[in-house]
Amino acid sequence: MTEHTTDVLIVGAGPVGLALAIDLGLRSVRCIVVEQHERVGLKPRAKLTNVRSRELLRRWGLAEALRRASPLPPDYPANIVFATRLNGYTLARFEDAFYCARTRSDLYSEPGQWVPQYTLEEVLRQHAARLSGVQIRFDCRLERIAQDGTGVSAEVEDVKTGARSTLRAQYLVGADGARSTVRALIGIGMEGDGALAPNLNMVFRAPALAGLHDKGPAVMYWMVNRELPAYLGPLDRDGLWFLIAPRLPGGVDPGGGDAREVVHRSCGLRFDLEVVHVDPWTAHRLIAERYGIGRVFLAGDACHLHPPSGGHGMNMGIADAADLGWKLAATLQGWGGPHLLGTYEIERKPQHRRVIREAVENYELVGDRLARDGIEQPGAGGDRVRKEVGELILKGKAHEFRSLGVVLGGCYRDSPAIIPDGTAPPREQVTEYEPCAGPGCLAPHFWLQDGASLYDHFGPGFTLLASRDTPPTEISRLERAAAQRTVPLKVLTLADPRFSTLYQARTALVRPDQHVAWRGNQLPQDCLDLIDRARGGP
Numbered sequence: 001m002t003e004h005t006t007d008v009l010i011v012g013a014g015p016v017g018l019a020l021a022i023d024l025g026l027r028s029v030r031c032i033v034v035e036q037h038e039r040v041g042l043k044p045r046a047k048l049t050n051v052r053s054r055e056l057l058r059r060w061g062l063a064e065a066l067r068r069a070s071p072l073p074p075d076y077p078a079n080i081v082f083a084t085r086l087n088g089y090t091l092a093r094f095e096d097a098f099y100c101a102r103t104r105s106d107l108y109s110e111p112g113q114w115v116p117q118y119t120l121e122e123v124l125r126q127h128a129a130r131l132s133g134v135q136i137r138f139d140c141r142l143e144r145i146a147q148d149g150t151g152v153s154a155e156v157e158d159v160k161t162g163a164r165s166t167l168r169a170q171y172l173v174g175a176d177g178a179r180s181t182v183r184a185l186i187g188i189g190m191e192g193d194g195a196l197a198p199n200l201n202m203v204f205r206a207p208a209l210a211g212l213h214d215k216g217p218a219v220m221y222w223m224v225n226r227e228l229p230a231y232l233g234p235l236d237r238d239g240l241w242f243l244i245a246p247r248l249p250g251g252v253d254p255g256g257g258d259a260r261e262v263v264h265r266s267c268g269l270r271f272d273l274e275v276v277h278v279d280p281w282t283a284h285r286l287i288a289e290r291y292g293i294g295r296v297f298l299a300g301d302a303c304h305l306h307p308p309s310g311g312h313g314m315n316m317g318i319a320d321a322a323d324l325g326w327k328l329a330a331t332l333q334g335w336g337g338p339h340l341l342g343t344y345e346i347e348r349k350p351q352h353r354r355v356i357r358e359a360v361e362n363y364e365l366v367g368d369r370l371a372r373d374g375i376e377q378p379g380a381g382g383d384r385v386r387k388e389v390g391e392l393i394l395k396g397k398a399h400e401f402r403s404l405g406v407v408l409g410g411c412y413r414d415s416p417a418i419i420p421d422g423t424a425p426p427r428e429q430v431t432e433y434e435p436c437a438g439p440g441c442l443a444p445h446f447w448l449q450d451g452a453s454l455y456d457h458f459g460p461g462f463t464l465l466a467s468r469d470t471p472p473t474e475i476s477r478l479e480r481a482a483a484q485r486t487v488p489l490k491v492l493t494l495a496d497p498r499f500s501t502l503y504q505a506r507t508a509l510v511r512p513d514q515h516v517a518w519r520g521n522q523l524p525q526d527c528l529d530l531i532d533r534a535r536g537g538p
């Protein structure tokens with residue numbers, strides 16, 4: 001038995017564990033990531049890295065690396081086509097789903113990206129491995145944990161040799177997925193509905209397929225028919241495809257034994273294909289009763305599970321990492337207040353509940369609920385059915401493919417680390433996103449005249465955004481208070497008139513995760529109180 005020490009032990013090297021390791025590593029916090037598998041291969045899960053995750057990747061210096069790693073060409077259109085079959089009738093189209101086009105919008109600093117989860121994970125892993133304070137141990141399984149007043153001891157096993165050792169950390173984060181060992185070890189249950197339905201997810205190689213249909217380039221082709229509704233899309237330019245058959249119809253092997261037939265029957269085409277990976281999964285609507293106990297926290301799928309419709313699961317987990325990362329760093333470095341870590345669950349849980357609601361609604365309207373009798377019939381009768389279904393798709397699926405309000409509109413208004421300003425809460429946003437600088441909201445973004453993103457100028461700690469006419473005495477008052485509590489603070493003076501218009505204030509204090517902690521036209525006399533509240537208590 002060897003005793004090692006680190007600041008944070010992360011269990012799970014999925015996207016969430018790796019994102020957390022990067023956020024901590026960049027904040028000079030030491031961490032060890034243990035992962036029971038090698039975590040290589042083409043397990044075809046997330047394809048969408050959404051706008052918010054890409055903004056975080058930009059902050060971590062990785063947005064360009066992920067863009068370069070994309071197996072699809074950078075200008076490949078993120079279109080979604082609904083058709084009865086690949087060789088059948090087109091029903092509806094969505095152009096530029098998920099805001100992936102590389103046109104600049106003031107609403108965000110990075111567009112979304114359609115890229116396989118395994119590519120994102122590789123980019124994250126390589127980056128994490130380069131950070132001096134981060135260690136990643138594959139084939140290393142967490143078996144047991146015990147916590148006391150000063151830290152957590154974790155017993156881990158080398159999966160290949162069976163050797164056991166103990167790791168000692170100040171905090172432990174279970175980013176260990178749906179079947180979280182950490183969650184079980186600390187005795188936290190999940191609430192909600194498990195096992196909504198069985199689904200099949202697979203990857204296959206079919207180099208000829210792109211040339212066999214006339215539906216144009218798209219990232220997803222939804223096959224809406226009575227026989228075997230499914231959706232599929234290319235993963236690279238060399239003929240690798242994914243297919244998801246949600247809510248499998250009876251008579252189809254949920255274990256993937258009929259994978260080849262599933263592809264052919266849903267597309268309506270016969271072609272050469274090699275099944276590369278089959279991954280049956282179950283849709284759930286579950287949320288953890290608590291997000292941690294003492295020095296142990298849960299993040300990502302370990303604390304929230306929902307259908308993938310809308311592409312939120314991994315992205316929400318990456319945002320969990322961004323929320324927890326700075327709070328752990330602040331606490332370990334002594335500038336976080338005693339209640340800061342307690343705000344993690346208070347802030348994230350309402351976001352999770354809201355996204356779970358959206359995802360479950362999206363999942364309600366998959367192929368079997370869209371197909372109608374006669375949808376594949378030629379002639380006027382069939383045309384009528386197809387028109388009706390096409391209209392239903394355009395109306396019913398807009399939430400799923402254009403949900404910027406969900407992705408960027410989350411607000412931590414009810415957190416004790418957010419200082420209210422008396423303004424009304426922002427309305428709940430789904431498809432449209434209207435930036436709001438109310439305390440708790442994501443800091444409204446715009447491009448600066450030098451071509452940089454406003455966010456590029458934020459510091460790693462708190463940032464005070466101040467219009468040029470803010471009296472220097474006020475700014476120094478806040479700087480003194482921050483220094484007194486060793487809170488890292490950068491002052492960013494903005495001459496751009498869009499700042500005051502968007503923020504509806506002369507000054508705003510932005511947290512390390514780019515959410516507004518406070519805003520106002522005048523910094524308070526007691527800036528120490530402001531800093532104390534924003535850092536989670538005196």
Ligand SMILES: Cc1cc2nc3c(=O)[nH]c(=O)nc-3n(C[C@H](O)[C@H](O)[C@H](O)COP(=O)(O)OP(=O)(O)OC[C@H]3O[C@@H](n4cnc5c(N)ncnc54)[C@H](O)[C@@H]3O)c2cc1C
Nearest residue numbers: 012014016036046047048142176177300301308313314315
């Ligand atoms: C078909 C499908 C499509 C999806 N599409 C999208 C999408 O487009 N966008 C999106 O955002 N999300 C999507 N998701 C969801 C996404 O895949 C998950 O939300 C994401 O993988 C969760 O990441 P995680 O890091 O929390 O957990 P995981 O990816 O599950 O990683 C957890 C890791 O912990 C390890 N582990 C577990 N126990 C231990 C232990 N005791 N010791 C050591 N290691 C351990 C596991 O081996 C695993 O590698 C999709 C999911 C499915 C099924």
